[in-house]
Amino acid sequence: MKFCDKCGNLMLVEKRRKHSFFVCRKCGRTAKIKDEKVTITEAIHEPRRGIVIMGRDEGIAEFPKTKIICPKCENAEAYWWMQQTRAADEPPTLFYKCTRCGYAWRSYG
Numbered sequence: 001m002k003f004c005d006k007c008g009n010l011m012l013v014e015k016r017r018k019h020s021f022f023v024c025r026k027c028g029r030t031a032k033i034k035d036e037k038v039t040i041t042e043a044i045h046e047p048r049r050g051i052v053i054m055g056r057d058e059g060i061a062e063f064p065k066t067k068i069i070c071p072k073c074e075n076a077e078a079y080w081w082m083q084q085t086r087a088a089d090e091p092p093t094l095f096y097k098c099t100r101c102g103y104a105w106r107s108y109g
């Protein structure tokens, strides 16, 4: 929690490009977030695409791509990654995310 040092209002966390700032919704004053441990309480919603993987699409560029048909838009390329979903002794699940429409699905194989 941070309060505006100009007008005293509660400041909210706002994301601008890659950085987050505190922003006063009343007077518009911004402040840098110095504490790395600050909790961003604004919920990050992905439209109901089935699986929510991550909040920011920029991050997905780090994932490798593979040739696979998207079940939603039939695009032939998707990002993929492995994720441990349940017990540690089970094999990790393979996930895909369409490079075109952003639809994400898991491999049942």
Ligand SMILES: [Zn+2]
Pocket (backbone or CB within 6 Å): 004, 005, 006, 007, 008, 009, 024, 025, 026, 027, 028, 029
């Ligand atoms: Zn203010």
Ligand SMILES: [Zn+2]
Pocket (backbone or CB within 6 Å): 070, 071, 072, 073, 074, 075, 098, 099, 100, 101, 102, 103
């Ligand atoms: Zn697609």
